[in-house]
Amino acid sequence: MVCLGNICRSPLAEGILRVKAEKAGLDVEIDSAGTSNYHIGEHPDKRTISNAAKHAVDVAKLKARQFSVNDFDEFDHIFVMDSSNYADVLSLARNDNDRRKVEMILNRVYPGSDMSVPDPYFGGEQGFENVFILLDKACDVIVSSLHKS
Numbered sequence: 001m002v003c004l005g006n007i008c009r010s011p012l013a014e015g016i017l018r019v020k021a022e023k024a025g026l027d028v029e030i031d032s033a034g035t036s037n038y039h040i041g042e043h044p045d046k047r048t049i050s051n052a053a054k055h056a057v058d059v060a061k062l063k064a065r066q067f068s069v070n071d072f073d074e075f076d077h078i079f080v081m082d083s084s085n086y087a088d089v090l091s092l093a094r095n096d097n098d099r100r101k102v103e104m105i106l107n108r109v110y111p112g113s114d115m116s117v118p119d120p121y122f123g124g125e126q127g128f129e130n131v132f133i134l135l136d137k138a139c140d141v142i143v144s145s146l147h148k149s
């Protein structure tokens with residue numbers, strides 16, 4: 001799960017997917033990262049932690065890291081939150097195999113739409129709840145697709 005800062009959207013996506021994968025009995029490795037180095041080593045934004053907790057998702061102990069080219073080797077799927085994350089991650093891809101792994105996460109809910117998960121960082125609480133609703137839907141689709149693979 002990849003966003004810009006790895007303190008708002010992608011840690012929430014990581015936490016939501018982990019809960020759903022555990023409930024589904026899937027044995028998968030889930031992680032998140034930011035394209036930027038702005039918040040390396042920091043815990044998620046307080047508003048992310050409290051929104052997640054409201055939905056019984058614990059992201060308090062996660063720590064931000066920066067996406068690196070090694071992630072293409074470590075993971076089968078790389079879900080990005082918005083079109084700039086998409087461009088930034090693709091710019092690090094070494095080949096078509098890397099490129100194929102990268103998807104706009106909301107395309108799992110709205111195929112072909114290339115919709116972005118809005119960055120909630122500069123807004124209020126409602127932005128975080130909106131992000132939760134979008135990511136919750138996307139993670140449901142992801143879990144059911146992993147079941148089949």
Ligand code: 4NP
Nearest residue numbers: 003004005006007008009121
């Ligand atoms: P995120 O949100 O990419 O969802 O973690 C942001 C966090 C920090 C900044 C921007 C977006 N920032 O500019 O510091």
